[in-house]
Amino acid sequence: MNLRLISLIRKEFIQILRDPRTLILVLIMPIMQLFLLGYAATNDVRNVPLAVFDQDRSPAARKLLAAYRTADYFELAYEVDSEEELRGLIDGSQARVGLIIPPDYSTQVNGNGQAQVTIILDGSDPTSASTALSAAQLIGQQHATQINAERIARQRSLSGLRQPLEVRTQVWYNPDMISAYFMIPGVIGMILFALTSILTATAVVRERERGTIEQLIVTPIRSGELVVGKILPYVILAFLMVIEVMTIGHYWFKVPIEGNLWLIMGVSGLFLLTSLGIGLLASTFARTQQEAMLIVWFTLLPSLFLSGFFFPLEAMPKFLQWISYLMPLRYYLAVIRSLMLKGVGIQVIQTEVIALAIFGFGLMTAAALRFRKRLD
Amino acid sequence: MMPEYLIDASNLRKHFGGLHAVDGVDLRVASGEIYGLMGPDGAGKTTTIRLLCGALQPTAGKEQPTQILIGGVDMLRQTELARQQIGYLPQRFSLYEDLTVLENIHFFAQARGLQDRDWRPRCMEILQFVGLAEFLDRRTGHLSGGMKQKLGLAAALVHRPRLLLLDEPTTGVDPVTRQDFWQLIIRLAAEGNQNGRSTAVLISTPYMDEAARCTRVGFLRQGRLVVEDTPARLRTRLQAQVVEVVGRPLPLMRRLTSKEPGVEDVQMFGDRLHLRVQEGQAEAVMEHLNQVLPEQGCQISRLRTIPAQLEDIFISLLEIK
Numbered sequence: 001m002n003l004r005l006i007s008l009i010r011k012e013f014i015q016i017l018r019d020p021r022t023l024i025l026v027l028i029m030p031i032m033q034l035f036l037l038g039y040a041a042t043n044d045v046r047n048v049p050l051a052v053f054d055q056d057r058s059p060a061a062r063k064l065l066a067a068y069r070t071a072d073y074f075e076l077a078y079e080v081d082s083e084e085e086l087r088g089l090i091d092g093s094q095a096r097v098g099l100i101i102p103p104d105y106s107t108q109v110n111g112n113g114q115a116q117v118t119i120i121l122d123g124s125d126p127t128s129a130s131t132a133l134s135a136a137q138l139i140g141q142q143h144a145t146q147i148n149a150e151r152i153a154r155q156r157s158l159s160g161l162r163q164p165l166e167v168r169t170q171v172w173y174n175p176d177m178i179s180a181y182f183m184i185p186g187v188i189g190m191i192l193f194a195l196t197s198i199l200t201a202t203a204v205v206r207e208r209e210r211g212t213i214e215q216l217i218v219t220p221i222r223s224g225e226l227v228v229g230k231i232l233p234y235v236i237l238a239f240l241m242v243i244e245v246m247t248i249g250h251y252w253f254k255v256p257i258e259g260n261l262w263l264i265m266g267v268s269g270l271f272l273l274t275s276l277g278i279g280l281l282a283s284t285f286a287r288t289q290q291e292a293m294l295i296v297w298f299t300l301l302p303s304l305f306l307s308g309f310f311f312p313l314e315a316m317p318k319f320l321q322w323i324s325y326l327m328p329l330r331y332y333l334a335v336i337r338s339l340m341l342k343g344v345g346i347q348v349i350q351t352e353v354i355a356l357a358i359f360g361f362g363l364m365t366a367a368a369l370r371f372r373k374r375l376d
Numbered sequence: 377m378m379p380e381y382l383i384d385a386s387n388l389r390k391h392f393g394g395l396h397a398v399d400g401v402d403l404r405v406a407s408g409e410i411y412g413l414m415g416p417d418g419a420g421k422t423t424t425i426r427l428l429c430g431a432l433q434p435t436a437g438k439e440q441p442t443q444i445l446i447g448g449v450d451m452l453r454q455t456e457l458a459r460q461q462i463g464y465l466p467q468r469f470s471l472y473e474d475l476t477v478l479e480n481i482h483f484f485a486q487a488r489g490l491q492d493r494d495w496r497p498r499c500m501e502i503l504q505f506v507g508l509a510e511f512l513d514r515r516t517g518h519l520s521g522g523m524k525q526k527l528g529l530a531a532a533l534v535h536r537p538r539l540l541l542l543d544e545p546t547t548g549v550d551p552v553t554r555q556d557f558w559q560l561i562i563r564l565a566a567e568g569n570q571n572g573r574s575t576a577v578l579i580s581t582p583y584m585d586e587a588a589r590c591t592r593v594g595f596l597r598q599g600r601l602v603v604e605d606t607p608a609r610l611r612t613r614l615q616a617q618v619v620e621v622v623g624r625p626l627p628l629m630r631r632l633t634s635k636e637p638g639v640e641d642v643q644m645f646g647d648r649l650h651l652r653v654q655e656g657q658a659e660a661v662m663e664h665l666n667q668v669l670p671e672q673g674c675q676i677s678r679l680r681t682i683p684a685q686l687e688d689i690f691i692s693l694l695e696i697k
Contacts, residue, residue, distance in 0.1 A: 007486030011475065018474040215470040215531060217431045218463075219487040220456045375431045 004221045008229030012203070016233060026199070026237065030191045030245045034184060034253070047314055048132050049077035051095035053086050058106035064117070064165075067143040068099065073135040086120070090172060092348050093334060096122050096314070097132050109147055109164055116166045123171040124341040125182050128312040133169055140167030173341045181256075184249035185336040186309050188242055192268060193275045193329050194300055196238045200279030201292040204230050209288050214375070223373045231276050238275075242268055258343025264336065267349075270356050271332040277363025284370040303329040328359040380407045382461075382539045382576040383428060384445040390423050391435045397423040399599035400437065405539075405592075407574030410565050412581060412590030414690065419596040421580040422467055425543045428578070429464045430455050447538050460488075463537035465528045467544045467580075473517030477508055477527060480516055481534060488535035502530045506560060522553030529560065540564065542579040546586065558589055584687040595693050603693055607686065614684035614692060616658050619651040621665070622678035629674050636661060636668075641691060648678070652692055 016023060050068065054061055068074050078095055080086050089095040098120035108115035119136045121129045144165040151164065173181075207213040207230075216226065242265070249255040257264070278299055286292035304310065306320060307329035313321055324330050331352040338344045346353070383405040390398040398420040405411045413421050426432045427444065430451050434442040444451035449458040471480045481503065485495040503509045506526040511519070516527065525545055532540065542561070546554045565577050579590070587593045587607050594604040603610070623629055630649055634642045638657040643650045653661045658681050669676055 003489065003491070004487050007483050011472065011479070011483045014479060015472065015474050210473070211466065211468040211470045212472055213470075214426075214431060214466040214468070215464065215484065215528075216487075218429050218459050219484065220460060220489060221487050222456070374433060375426060376433055 002225070004219075005225050005229050008221060008225065009232055012230060012233040016237070026195060027241070027244070029195065030187065030241050031248060033187050033190065034245060034248055047075040048073060048096045048128060049094060049314070050074040050097045050099060051078035051080055051086050051089045052076060052099045052101070053080050053083060054101045055103040056101050056105040060106040060109045061101050064101065064105075064143055065099075067146075068136075068139055071135065071139055073132065073139070090120065090122050091338070091342055091344050093122070093338060096125070096128060097136065099136075112151070112162070114163055114166055116168055119167055119169045121169060121171045122173060123181075124173045124337055125312060127182065128314060129171065133171070136169065137167055140165060180249070180253040181341055182337070184245065184253055184255045185340045186333055187249075188245050188268070189271070189307075189329055189333045189336055190304065190309060191241050191245060192238055192271055192332070193303060194296075195241065196234055196272060197275040197279035197282070197296050197300070198293060199234045199237070200231055200276050201282040201286065201296050202289045203234065204280065204283035205286050205289050205292040217373055217375070221373075223371055224368070226373060227280065227368060227371055231280070235269075235272060235276070238272055239265070239268070255340065257340050259339035260343075260345075263346060264339050267332070267335050267339070267353060267356065270353065270360055271328070273360030273364050274328040274332075274356065277360060277367050280367035280371065281363060284367065284372075303327045306330070307333055309333060328356060331355045331359075380574050381405065381445070382407055382447050382574065383411075383578060384448075385428060385443065387437050387440045387442045388424060388427050388444070389435045389437050389442055390420075390427055390432055396599050398427060401596070401599070401601050403428075403594070403601070405576050405578055407576055408565065409592055410561065410577045410579065410590045412579055412587050412593040413596060414581065414584070414587055414593055415596035416694065417582060420599040421596055422543055423599075424596065425464075425541050425578070425580060429462050429541055430459055460535070461538045463532035463535070463540045465525075465532045465540075465542045465545050467547070469524050469528060471516050471524070471528060471531055474515065476513050476515055477503065477519070478512040480527065481530060484531045485534045490535065498534060502534055505533075506530045507556070522549045522556075525549055525553070525557065526560075529557075533564070536573075538573065538575050540575070540577045540579075542577065544580050544582065546581060546583065558586070562589070584685075584690050587686050587690075595690065597694065610689055611684055611686065614652065614689055616681050617653055617655060618682050618684045618688050619653055619658055619662060620648055620678065620680055620682045621651060621676065622648040623669070623674055623676040625674065628672065629669060632669060632672055632674070633665065636665065641695070643688075643691065650682075650688060652688060 052065060054065070065076065069076050074097060078089055080089065083100070086095070086098045086100070090098055100118040100120070102116060105115045105117070107113065117140070121133055123129045144163060147164040207216060221229070246257065250257055279296060282292050282295040286295055306324040307327045308324070309329065313324055313330070316324070335349045335352045335356070338349055381404050383403055385401070385403045388398050388401040388403065401420070401424060403424070413424065415421055423432065427434055428446070428451070436442070442452070446458040447461045449461065451458040472483070475483065478499065481499045482495060485499055490498060500509065503512070506529055508523060508526055508530065511523070516524065519527065529545065546557055549557065561577055561579065565575060590607060592604070592606055593610060594601050596602070621629060621633065626644065626647065626649070630642055630644060633639055633649060633651055638654050638661045639651050640654060641652040651661070662679055666676065666679060
């Protein structure tokens, strides 16, 4: 590294350490959020994507499916031919719920037997999973009552009547449906996004606001060096915060870390490009630290609400779901939750990773193009 | 021999929307000069200096392109190379208040490319020079205004620039520190040139009395350079054109004198008035006043021509159409 860059980074670190109040706030904020958001509010869930593995393919099975579809809790999104396929869809979060209908379903239901269907839930999002769970059981029971009514009509007697349908539920990934499991990876995403973009934006604007940029301008420090020198200390700070949240999340809230730690750090680094890019871009528009902060907040709020951080995306109206595709945080949250709770590999999350890369490099390039080592 | 110009700028121009902050200024500062950029607030002094160090992009001129050569290097094309020759002290304090004196100098020394073994002796030398050697570990935010200015000068000097651009360094500084500061500037200009390195200083100031310390002075008004000369020659401009009147009552005398034909301007200085009169009119005006003022009930105790102060000259320059 060249001397100019080293001098810039050292200076920035001295300044960070000289402002202990900000530093303490920055380090305490993640912990505060962890404990506040460790308990999430429940929400109505609708149109949860459902994958069906129908081994029976009989009119009776179709009736059961129709029962699941008529209540708009579920949306029949996939029909699969194997349990592996079902698992793949849930791993990739394309489906939230799986329904397995056994090959003897119609025989049992049409005879006097008891059919067992299995509902698989993705517990990594416990808010939607718990609603889906009760909905699935309720629909199953209603359908069973209906079958019983048909049986009574057929037999004209109540004797020998037994429960025709048993819905067994399996919850994958977060069997106890602890909401902390869902929130803590989210907190990592929020901290990376909010804190780093605010910190970079204000750190850059501070030079302008306090007039120190005037002396920097006449030094031979290049624009690129200035950008890297200002950003790098906050990258390090951001990774410290990620480690902080993961450590407390893992040892205090017992959130599993199933995925590869290097992969988690890697995608977090990729996502950092986005938040640094937003911070830097905001700094090129703002004249004061306050302005910079407001600009960042302006991008922050829609991100928080439209990324699936607080509210499940499935519960939103369609047009908001479309807008959510423009929120980089959405992709990162999907990736970090899958990585931490499901331990998936890179191939499952590659679409999200590509989206993150596009956002990151795009924003960084825009910021670098706008960043000028001048006063006007 | 042709003089070596450390600043050779032509057609400096900067417009902010409809405001023409600098409007076609040509500036040449030769080696060894202390050039004073004078003018009232808002005349374009700071903008001119910022254009010279490449902090602002000049507004493209219609007919003639802008050119800024610093020590022969083109600021607009080889910006960083040109900036290497500049030490710049902005009007506003521009060091880090949360760093100590030494950390600030260290940072700017390294940013200027001074190697590890070079920066400490150089920093000590320069802090000694400005008289801050005892305050190495003090936070810059805790320094007095004058000390901050000296530290700013030290930071601007750390890489031994050939051209020093100082933007109102003495504004808001006490008179003793102002003296110190000027002594430093004059020593710098002299020492640099004694060592065979051609150096020059461009300093802006709103204080008229400081013009006398410069080797050459330029007067900016509304973004244009209206006059440029040595302080000595500037003084001869209003020769025998300033009349001093002492007497009572002063307000009445002021009213009467300003109505007097041939009088261009009346300024009050404590217990007396300075009248600026049209060229060659001093005798006639004095004769007439000697007659008119007593008639109106004034007592004249002194009435004479005096040599023009630089202040008188600047006020007269402000009124040029």
